[in-house]
Amino acid sequence: MSNESLPFEIIPQGGVTTPQGFIAGAVSTGIKTYGQEPLYDLGVILSNSHCTIAGAFTRNQVKGSSVIHNQNLLKNGHGGRAIFANSGNANVATGEQGFIDTANIAQLTAKKFNLEPDDVWIASTGVIGRILPMHQIQSGIENLNLEDHGGHSFAQAIMTTDTRSKEIAIRFQVGQQNFYIGACAKGSGMIHPNLATMLAFITTDIAVNSEWLQQVLEKTVNKTFNMLDIDMDTSTSDTVLMLANGAAENIPIDENHEAASVFCEALEFVATYLTKELAKDGEGAETLIELHVSGANQESDAKSAARTVVSSPLVKTMITGKDPNWGRLIAAVGRSEALVKQEKVSIWIEGHSILDQGTPTDIDLQIVIDAMHTDELRMHIDLGIGNYSSTAWGCDLTNEYVRINGEYTT
Amino acid sequence: MSNESLPFEIIPQGGVTTPQGFIAGAVSTGIKTYGQEPLYDLGVILSNSHCTIAGAFTRNQVKGSSVIHNQNLLKNGHGGRAIFANSGNANVATGEQGFIDTANIAQLTAKKFNLEPDDVWIASTGVIGRILPMHQIQSGIENLNLEDHGGHSFAQAIMTTDTRSKEIAIRFQVGQQNFYIGACAKGSGMIHPNLATMLAFITTDIAVNSEWLQQVLEKTVNKTFNMLDIDMDTSTSDTVLMLANGAAENIPIDENHEAASVFCEALEFVATYLTKELAKDGEGAETLIELHVSGANQESDAKSAARTVVSSPLVKTMITGKDPNWGRLIAAVGRSEALVKQEKVSIWIEGHSILDQGTPTDIDLQIVIDAMHTDELRMHIDLGIGNYSSTAWGCDLTNEYVRINGEYTT
Numbered sequence: 057m058s059n060e061s062l063p064f065e066i067i068p069q070g071g072v073t074t075p076q077g078f079i080a081g082a083v084s085t086g087i088k089t090y091g092q093e094p095l096y097d098l099g100v101i102l103s104n105s106h107c108t109i110a111g112a113f114t115r116n117q118v119k120g121s122s123v124i125h126n127q128n129l130l131k132n133g134h135g136g137r138a139i140f141a142n143s144g145n146a147n148v149a150t151g152e153q154g155f156i157d158t159a160n161i162a163q164l165t166a167k168k169f170n171l172e173p174d175d176v177w178i179a180s181t182g183v184i185g186r187i188l189p190m191h192q193i194q195s196g197i198e199n200l201n202l203e204d205h206g207g208h209s210f211a212q213a214i215m216t217t218d219t220r221s222k223e224i225a226i227r228f229q230v231g232q233q234n235f236y237i238g239a240c241a242k243g244s245g246m247i248h249p250n251l252a253t254m255l256a257f258i259t260t261d262i263a264v265n266s267e268w269l270q271q272v273l274e275k276t277v278n279k280t281f282n283m284l285d286i287d288m289d290t291s292t293s294d295t296v297l298m299l300a301n302g303a304a305e306n307i308p309i310d311e312n313h314e315a316a317s318v319f320c321e322a323l324e325f326v327a328t329y330l331t332k333e334l335a336k337d338g339e340g341a342e343t344l345i346e347l348h349v350s351g352a353n354q355e356s357d358a359k360s361a362a363r364t365v366v367s368s369p370l371v372k373t374m375i376t377g378k379d380p381n382w383g384r385l386i387a388a389v390g391r392s393e394a395l396v397k398q399e400k401v402s403i404w405i406e407g408h409s410i411l412d413q414g415t416p417t418d419i420d421l422q423i424v425i426d427a428m429h430t431d432e433l434r435m436h437i438d439l440g441i442g443n444y445s446s447t448a449w450g451c452d453l454t455n456e457y458v459r460i461n462g463e464y465t466t
Numbered sequence: 467m468s469n470e471s472l473p474f475e476i477i478p479q480g481g482v483t484t485p486q487g488f489i490a491g492a493v494s495t496g497i498k499t500y501g502q503e504p505l506y507d508l509g510v511i512l513s514n515s516h517c518t519i520a521g522a523f524t525r526n527q528v529k530g531s532s533v534i535h536n537q538n539l540l541k542n543g544h545g546g547r548a549i550f551a552n553s554g555n556a557n558v559a560t561g562e563q564g565f566i567d568t569a570n571i572a573q574l575t576a577k578k579f580n581l582e583p584d585d586v587w588i589a590s591t592g593v594i595g596r597i598l599p600m601h602q603i604q605s606g607i608e609n610l611n612l613e614d615h616g617g618h619s620f621a622q623a624i625m626t627t628d629t630r631s632k633e634i635a636i637r638f639q640v641g642q643q644n645f646y647i648g649a650c651a652k653g654s655g656m657i658h659p660n661l662a663t664m665l666a667f668i669t670t671d672i673a674v675n676s677e678w679l680q681q682v683l684e685k686t687v688n689k690t691f692n693m694l695d696i697d698m699d700t701s702t703s704d705t706v707l708m709l710a711n712g713a714a715e716n717i718p719i720d721e722n723h724e725a726a727s728v729f730c731e732a733l734e735f736v737a738t739y740l741t742k743e744l745a746k747d748g749e750g751a752e753t754l755i756e757l758h759v760s761g762a763n764q765e766s767d768a769k770s771a772a773r774t775v776v777s778s779p780l781v782k783t784m785i786t787g788k789d790p791n792w793g794r795l796i797a798a799v800g801r802s803e804a805l806v807k808q809e810k811v812s813i814w815i816e817g818h819s820i821l822d823q824g825t826p827t828d829i830d831l832q833i834v835i836d837a838m839h840t841d842e843l844r845m846h847i848d849l850g851i852g853n854y855s856s857t858a859w860g861c862d863l864t865n866e867y868v869r870i871n872g873e874y875t876t
Contacts, residue, residue, distance in 0.1 A: 118800030151825030184793025383594030390528030415561035
């Protein structure tokens with residue numbers, strides 16, 4: 057990723073503790089192990105001062121008790137100080153006990169760090185339908201040490217089948233003042249097994265108007281994380297939380313502030329970066345797919361078409377096999393909720409025109425096959441009937457996906 | 467499958483030419499080969515007399531020109547005499563030329579068998595986006611020989627990635643009279659790669675009222691073929707055609723006829739049999755999944771829940787791995803369009819209670835793992851909020867699926 061021409065700077069090895077006033081840390085409780093070796097599986101992000109907090113959550117009707125806990129906090133508009141996260145157990149479909157355990161986690165975390173229980177937001181990810189081992193959680197919380205650079209440990213603690221942690225931080229200037237946004241994420245939405253849950257946590261030292269932050273976050277999530285290979289297996293625990301602690305002591309940003317547009321751009325950049333990182337690390341993934349749909353009749357059509365194509369198993373395996381069997385693209389578009397007129401559809405793979413307004417071009421397919429040997433494959437479908445467009449991200453489907461998901465749990 | 471207690475008898479080695487007055491045949495045109503060896507890839511079913519014909523087609527907005535051809539014939543209510551089918555090339559997304567070729571096929575087939583062009587219904591399946599090699603099709607039609615027992619060759623000619631042909635015929639008695647229904651099918655709806663298309667052709671010598679036949683066929687398809695692992699990759703060419711030639715010379719059956727209910731039962735039996743055969747032969751499939759959903763608030767909810775669960779990659783791989791990671795079941799139900807209250811949901815795997823009204827039971831999971839070592843896995847989800855139910859069929863997802871789909875075409 058090049059920094060040229062960006063209105064902000066990427067901080068090397070940055071993460072959620074890069075913005076001022078945030079500390080974090082992680083411990084191993086033994087819930088998540090690699091063979092016999094315990095891994096970080098419980099972490100906390102803490103702000104030195106009270107934060108405005110915005111959130112976006114799974115649309116699955118079956119929700120983890122931590123999601124419900126956070127939705128209640130969001131409704132109260134109270135904000136908060138801390139995020140507790142654990143991996144290895146999602147605390148979903150655990151009946152009444154699940155809700156009791158979530159409330160207990162808030163109590164224990166608050167006690168440890170001198171907070172009120174409703175200052176503590178919670179995210180749990182992992183196997184569902186298993187009661188949380190609360191004695192391990194409790195001693196984990198007691199053993200936590202938070203540090204200025206603890207964001208990296210926290211980012212590891214939220215991983216499930218991820219092969220690497222995903223972090224980023226950026227700095228931008230408005231007038232003479234520097235602002236920071238940091239973030240980490242795990243999982244890969246729907247391409248992951250085990251409902252692996254997409255979690256993303258974003259911190260900033262900018263003061264932001266609370267209602268506006270919620271609006272901006274929702275808009276950004278819809279353009280980024282929600283365009284990641286969705287509609288296959290929506291997790292019961294998907295959560296994006298953004299904490300703004302105002303440590304920069306600026307006048308809170310809203311839509312009228314001079315920093316509003318650069319802030320939105322910066323947030324979208326961070327979210328897009330994490331979305332692509334999640335797609336690249338999709339289980340067994342070898343190729344990132346970036347699909348642009350244009351010419352749609354309305355925005356929801358552009359999104360539906362892009363998501364449907366990028367999540368199609370046939371499209372995914374076509375990319376695994378480096379096989380320009382583009383009929384799978386038009387068929388996936390045709391079954392999407394988007395209005396499609398087959399005689400208007402045009403398709404490009406890596407810039408090569410394959411279908412021109414419903415008629416196959418006479419391109420030499422070997423050229424396309426050669427172009428498909430890439431780590432990041434770009435495809436473009438023009439529906440040819442309107443002015444709306446959208447981009448979705450996904451990854452190919454390999455034997456490794458089947459192996460990981462067949463072997464997982466139990 | 468046991469014949470006990472069925473109101474009809476399964477004919478050993480029966481198929482579409484078992485009912486009186488139907489002949490069929492197939493040839494190799496070289497479009498579909500196994501290595502260097504040509505395979506049957508073009509076939510025709512012909513009735514000695516005019517037939518009432520009912521049809522059900524793909525809902526994909528991108529449709530093959532043969533689907534559009536059949537839909538026009540159905541709209542005219544004309545019926546017909548013959549079905550032409552070819553495999554290896556779906557003649558979809560082939561622009562104007564595709565429609566010209568389809569019309570030509572009707573002409574050539576009519577000429578060969580002394581029919582009118584609009585007596586000929588057409589189905590093409592295979593790769594999409596390739597122009598049909600019409601010279602091969604033409605000589606194929608000219609070389610066709612139809613026979614009394616030609617149904618088996620025809621059933622082979624429609625196969626794409628199928629590992630075996632799927633055929634059945636049954637006989638039932640009303641009063642002193644014998645009636646026959648024969649059928650064949652290929653593909654496996656959405657689990658198949660290459661949009662492999664589900665085709666099914668059903669013949670009968672019963673005389674049936676035309677409008678009633680269409681109603682009964684649609685109702686049957688909705689309960690059977692349409693409950694096969696749908697909503698993943700709906701083919702552009704899915705087609706079910708039923709031909710009733712009246713060779714039995716009965717008074718045409720409609721809802722008031724004494725044979726109406728046994729006819730409906732017989733048709734549903736044939737369609738369910740083929741649906742399960744298709745699921746079992748899903749690409750790379752090792753296990754047939756039969757999922758029953760009960761307690762839904764409305765019929766469409768029961769169907770949506772059943773289809774969503776059975777098509778979930780996480781559920782499929784859980785079954786590949788013989789892993790009772792049932793959280794994937796409740797999560798898939800939760801993202802379906804069905805109304806779900808998580809505290810009401812109960813789940814059974816092979817009769818073992820796993821989740822009881824939102825709370826996990828204390829079953830020994832090893833018992834469930836042992837029960838999952840079966841070729842035909844039955845699961846039951848009760849939503850606990852209504853009186854509607856539905857059954858869906860699918861198959862597990864194995865490495866073989868990825869291999870087949872990554873290597874297909876080009």
